[in-house]
Amino acid sequence: MPTHTRSSRIATVLAxxxxxxxxxxxxxxxxxxxxxxxxxxxxxLENLALVLAEQGAQEVNSAYMVLDSIAQTVDTKEVQSxxxxxxxxxxxxxxxxxxxxxxxxxxxxxxxIVDANGELVNFSRTFPAPRINLSDRDYFQAHLRNPHLxxxxxxxxxxxxxxxxxxxxxRKLTGAHGEFAGLALVGFSSTxxxxxxxxxxxxxxxxxxxxxxxxxxxxxxxxxxxxxxxxDRAGATFHVLDVLHKSHDxxxxxxxxxxxxxxxxxxxxxxxxxxxxxxxxxxxxxDARFLDQWRRFTAVLSLVGGLSALAxxxxxxxxxxxxxxxxxxxxxxxxxKSVAEAAxxxxxxxxxxxxxxxxxxxxxxxxxxxxxxxxxxxxxxxDTGAIILRNGQHLLTIINDILDISKIExxxxxxxxxxxxxxxxxxxxxxxxxxxxRAKGLRFDLEVGYPMPAEVVADPTRWKQILFNLASNAIKFxxxxxxxxxxxxxxxxxxxxxxxxxxxxxxxxxxxxxxxxPFSQADSSVARKYGGTGLGLYLVSQLAAxxxxxxxxxxxxxxxxxxxxxxxxxxxxxxxxxxxPPPMPVPDAPPRDPFRHRLSGHVLLAEDxxxxxxxxxxxxxxxxxxxxxxxxxxxxxxxxxxxNFDLVLMDIQMPVMDGLRATTxxxxxxxxxxxxxxxxxxxxxxxxxxxxxxxDSTVGKPIDVTQFAQTLSRLLDKGSQGVALDVPAxxxxxxxxxxxxxxxxxGLPGRISELAGCIDEERWGQVASLAHMLKGAAGSFGFPGVxxxxxxxxxxxxxxxxxxxRRAFRQLIELAELTQMDIAGAxxxxx
Amino acid sequence: MASLNKVPVLIADDEPLMRQLxxxxxxxxxxxNISHAxxxxxxxxxxxxxxxxxxxxxxxxxxxxxxxxLDIAKNTRxxxxxxxxxxxxxxxxxxxxxxxxxxxxxxxPYNAQKIHDVLLKFxx
Numbered sequence: 001m002p003t004h005t006r007s008s009r010i011a012t013v014l015a016x017x018x019x020x021x022x023x024x025x026x027x028x029x030x031x032x033x034x035x036x037x038x039x040x041x042x043x044x045l046e047n048l049a050l051v052l053a054e055q056g057a058q059e060v061n062s063a064y065m066v067l068d069s070i071a072q073t074v075d076t077k078e079v080q081s082x083x084x085x086x087x088x089x090x091x092x093x094x095x096x097x098x099x100x101x102x103x104x105x106x107x108x109x110x111x112x113i114v115d116a117n118g119e120l121v122n123f124s125r126t127f128p129a130p131r132i133n134l135s136d137r138d139y140f141q142a143h144l145r146n147p148h149l150x151x152x153x154x155x156x157x158x159x160x161x162x163x164x165x166x167x168x169x170x171r172k173l174t175g176a177h178g179e180f181a182g183l184a185l186v187g188f189s190s191t192x193x194x195x196x197x198x199x200x201x202x203x204x205x206x207x208x209x210x211x212x213x214x215x216x217x218x219x220x221x222x223x224x225x226x227x228x229x230x231x232d233r234a235g236a237t238f239h240v241l242d243v244l245h246k247s248h249d250x251x252x253x254x255x256x257x258x259x260x261x262x263x264x265x266x267x268x269x270x271x272x273x274x275x276x277x278x279x280x281x282x283x284x285x286x287d288a289r290f291l292d293q294w295r296r297f298t299a300v301l302s303l304v305g306g307l308s309a310l311a312x313x314x315x316x317x318x319x320x321x322x323x324x325x326x327x328x329x330x331x332x333x334x335x336x337k338s339v340a341e342a343a344x345x346x347x348x349x350x351x352x353x354x355x356x357x358x359x360x361x362x363x364x365x366x367x368x369x370x371x372x373x374x375x376x377x378x379x380x381x382x383d384t385g386a387i388i389l390r391n392g393q394h395l396l397t398i399i400n401d402i403l404d405i406s407k408i409e410x411x412x413x414x415x416x417x418x419x420x421x422x423x424x425x426x427x428x429x430x431x432x433x434x435x436x437x438r439a440k441g442l443r444f445d446l447e448v449g450y451p452m453p454a455e456v457v458a459d460p461t462r463w464k465q466i467l468f469n470l471a472s473n474a475i476k477f478x479x480x481x482x483x484x485x486x487x488x489x490x491x492x493x494x495x496x497x498x499x500x501x502x503x504x505x506x507x508x509x510x511x512x513x514x515x516x517x518p519f520s521q522a523d524s525s526v527a528r529k530y531g532g533t534g535l536g537l538y539l540v541s542q543l544a545a546x547x548x549x550x551x552x553x554x555x556x557x558x559x560x561x562x563x564x565x566x567x568x569x570x571x572x573x574x575x576x577x578x579x580x581p582p583p584m585p586v587p588d589a590p591p592r593d594p595f596r597h598r599l600s601g602h603v604l605l606a607e608d609x610x611x612x613x614x615x616x617x618x619x620x621x622x623x624x625x626x627x628x629x630x631x632x633x634x635x636x637x638x639x640x641x642x643x644n645f646d647l648v649l650m651d652i653q654m655p656v657m658d659g660l661r662a663t664t665x666x667x668x669x670x671x672x673x674x675x676x677x678x679x680x681x682x683x684x685x686x687x688x689x690x691x692x693x694x695x696d697s698t699v700g701k702p703i704d705v706t707q708f709a710q711t712l713s714r715l716l717d718k719g720s721q722g723v724a725l726d727v728p729a730x731x732x733x734x735x736x737x738x739x740x741x742x743x744x745x746x747g748l749p750g751r752i753s754e755l756a757g758c759i760d761e762e763r764w765g766q767v768a769s770l771a772h773m774l775k776g777a778a779g780s781f782g783f784p785g786v787x788x789x790x791x792x793x794x795x796x797x798x799x800x801x802x803x804x805x806r807r808a809f810r811q812l813i814e815l816a817e818l819t820q821m822d823i824a825g826a827x828x829x830x831x
Numbered sequence: 832m833a834s835l836n837k838v839p840v841l842i843a844d845d846e847p848l849m850r851q852l853x854x855x856x857x858x859x860x861x862x863x864n865i866s867h868a869x870x871x872x873x874x875x876x877x878x879x880x881x882x883x884x885x886x887x888x889x890x891x892x893x894x895x896x897x898x899x900x901l902d903i904a905k906n907t908r909x910x911x912x913x914x915x916x917x918x919x920x921x922x923x924x925x926x927x928x929x930x931x932x933x934x935x936x937x938x939x940p941y942n943a944q945k946i947h948d949v950l951l952k953f954x955x
Contacts, residue, residue: 634922637922637925638920638921638922638925641920641925641936641937641938642920642938644942644944644945657922665922665925665926665929668929668934669925669928669929669933669935669936669949670914670934670935670936670937670948670949670951670952671948672948672949672951672952673948727859727860727943727944727947728856728859728943729943729944731852731855731856731942731943733859734852734855734856734859734943735855735858735859736851736855737852737855740848740851740852740855743848744848747848769891772891772918772919773846773891775918775939776846776849776917776918776939776940777846777848777849777939777940778940779939779940780849780852780939780940780941781848781852784940787940791918
């Protein structure tokens with residue numbers, strides 16, 4: 001599972017965030033737009049209500065004036081009775097006068113005069129007036145009830161003939177003595193008002209209503225017969241006047257509305273009382289009207305926003321899909337890569353194992369070939385040995401190359417950073433290769449360009465490998481002429497550069513490209529003639545690349561080639577710069593006889609391979625050492641602690657207990673003699689591990705006899721120096737040893753007799769105990785044979801092995817070292 | 832190591848001659864402050880009470896074996912340099928001694944060089 005956040009997840013979160021932001025913006029825009037729409041409508045409605053109230057006031061005022069004029073006319077007559085009223089007022093003159101007064105006032109439908117009995121006296125519609133009694137009308141009753149009533153506004157009444165609605169403004173007429181003489185009436189046309197309101201063109205979902213102060217509907221648009229004359233105490237008008245106690249306001253309501261059959265309707269109402277009159281104007285628009293534009297805006301905005309969101313969502317969906325697909329691909333790639341890496345590691349492991357498996361027999365082949373060659377120089381057997389040796393070493397080179405390449409490819413080739421002298425190293429390579437060149441009749445020159453740092457920091461082993469490979473290639477492909485190894489230092493770039501020039505066969509241009517590819521040689525005919533695996537140059541180029549450098553080649557066929565390798569190798573801190581060749585130790589001629597070393601000492605060899613045991617023993621014998629051999633680490637620990645070895649050769653891979661553990665145990669037990677690891681695994685970190693376990697040195701397999709002998713020589717010298725001068729070499733040098741020894745010797749016959757008795761009586765516990773004591777002590781007092789045989793007696797006694805114990809004891813008492821003793825009972829002791 | 836003669840050394844072995852031999856070897860190397868124990872309890876007492884710095888302990892002793900002595904004394908005297916001395920040279924014994932805290936293991940019969948080699952570790 002990848003630990004980093006996947007990009008598709010980030011994209012998803014981003015998409016959700018973006019969509020939410022869009023939604024929020026949309027919501028805010030809609031919210032503000034609604035507020036704005038409501039505000040605008042409030043303003044409009046307020047103005048409208050104001051205008052309508054003013055308008056209504058003027059119209060009602062005109063009607064009032066008509067009413068006042070008629071009333072004044074009647075009042076001046078100072079009539080005494082209804083009859084007098086009729087006589088004076090029911091004239092054509094007054095009829096015409098009334099008609100004149102209401103002409104030009106379209107809202108006034110009719111003007112009438114009624115006497116104290118409610119009889120119609122004069123009437124602006126027809127003359128003479130029809131005989132109608134109006135005493136049952138609400139306005140008549142109201143005036144009768146309240147003599148001080150001013151102008152009374154009646155409920156609207158529907159004309160049965162025309163269907164028109166009218167409400168009446170009435171005023172009391174006064175007789176000669178101030179008594180009630182009748183009413184002056186003006187019919188105010190509801191229909192006229194309704195039609196006037198219609199002209200405002202508020203459109204549908206809007207109403208304009210004129211209420212009497214007691215909320216009786218006087219006129220309304222749109223007109224509705226059913227509502228005329230009804231008292232509406234549930235609406236906005238009632239709310240503003242009687243709940244809020246205001247003369248005008250704008251309210252938004254969501255309550256049941258009487259005009260919508262009690263349905264709940266969201267609406268905005270502007271209510272305004274007509275100043276000076278018991279009338280109220282109400283302009284109401286429902287949400288269908290005042291939010292209409294906002295709704296359309298919202299719809300458009302939602303549509304646009306929705307489409308945008310959809311587009312964004314789509315784009316992100318595609319993006320996320322792409323990202324996911326890419327992540328899947330990357331995951332797949334990762335998997336494939338890890339599979340490939342695992343395969344590569346498996347290959348490297350396999351190669352490492354194979355290499356170990358091949359090196360083990362090669363150790364024997366090369367080693368015995370060396371012995372064979374050295375034993376009979378100049379004879380056929382010696383030559384045979386030399387041939388086997390050469391081929392074995394060649395095979396070893398190939399295996400090493402393959403192993404190195406596999407390590408490089410697996411990224412497991414560790415590079416060291418060590419300080420070394422490039423001059424000395426080049427001299428070493430030159431010295432080793434010169435003989436090979438001479439054998440082919442070639443000149444091999446070394447040329448060093450100065451100034452050159454005395455010491456640089458890089459991996460000397462790998463650098464040497466590069467020089468070796470190139471030099472040996474140059475010698476291999478050159479039949480006539482010379483090979484030159486040149487070395488110089490690029491101060492500016494801190495690079496160590498070598499050029500190796502030969503006068504060999506050269507390389508055809510078409511083969512140059514494949515030169516540094518593995519397993520490829522210039523052409524197959526070359527391979528047939530010169531042999532080789534084609535790994536050398538590939539390895540050189542890989543090593544150079546790992547060391548921060550490169551290989552280049554210049555070649556012309558038939559004339560020769562020049563290979564140049566440059567690696568990063570900074571001068572060692574405080575390194576001197578050489579301007580001339582440093583004094584070089586004259587290199588030893590490669591010894592013809594690698595066994596010229598003559599050493600002395602006693603060596604313990606721990607090695608489980610039978611052939612390698614024989615081989616190493618042959619080497620040890622050849623350089624003058626004595627030895628003992630054990631097969632595993634556990635035996636090595638025991639032998640090393642028991643014996644007196646000057647050095648331990650410790651194979652690392654062994655059964656029971658491996659060499660690493662055995663060395664660790666020995667060091668823990670205070671074992672101080674040199675231990676040399678003998679192993680096919682000699683990578684730097686391996687060697688490091690051996691050193692940490694307590695090995696003094698490491699000798700690689702296959703064993704290089706010279707190196708082997710040198711290592712042993714050095715360690716044995718050091719070991720012998722480690723033997724302190726004040727340590728007595730023999731107990732004889734100890735003060736009082738003679739006395740102790742004598743005491744032991746004096747007691748020895750008695751102990752042996754006691755042991756004999758115990759064996760006779762088969763008291764095995766005591767036998768073991770006595771034998772154990774003899775084993776531990778006798779050797780220290782000049783009776784090593786007793787120690788040896790007592791150990792056998794002890795071992796047999798521990799198993800209650802009567803025969804074994806008796807046999808061992810017999811050998812003990814027959815020991816030469818005991819012949820001078822008189823051991824009671826023992827001389828007659830029989831098996 | 833001019834002060835070696837002051838280093839308190841214990842030799843625990845039930846065999847008097849072996850104690851004398853080892854004492855003689857140690858004296859030849861400059862150790863002069865040497866005490867003896869003939870069995871396990873004596874060895875434990877000496878290690879705990881006499882400030883022993885180096886203890887050569889035989890495995891086969893009456894009372895406690897050398898390994899038992901090691902087991903008892905290593906907690907009270909973890910700084911003491913224990914060397915197990917035994918003719919039991921089997922790996923089991925060696926590992927038991929080392930796991931028990933011994934810093935050295937010497938197989939009988941031994942020579943002076945082996946004693947010297949083990950003490951190199953002490954001197955470090």
